[in-house]
Amino acid sequence: MSRQLHSSKYAKLREVLTNERLTVGITQAVLAQRLQRPQSFVSKFEIGERHLDVIEFIDICDAMGADPRVILGKVTR
Structure with missing residues (x-):
């Protein structure tokens, strides 16, 4: 199985993660700081x-x- 960055499932994962970040009210910079990246x-x-x-x-x-299981659940709906 190839790792496709632009598959529909991966696009959904990106959308869910971005929406979660926005929902909790943090910027990319804040998330990056928390990740030390x-x-x-x-x-x-x-x-x-x-x-x-x-x-x-x-x-x-x-x-x-966020609970990773909940995030994955949103991706697979």
Whole structure:
């Protein structure tokens, strides 16, 4: 199975993560600071220039105070 950045499921994941970040009211810069990463890291996964591995996904959810299982549930609906 190839890792397609622009598949419909990956696009949905990016949308859900971005919406979650906006819902909790934090900027890309704040999320990046919580992750101890540059702001461009957040920007790149949100616009689809970068893939996330499962550990990064969990770390992002934790940094936003989101349950990774709930986020994945929104992606698979």
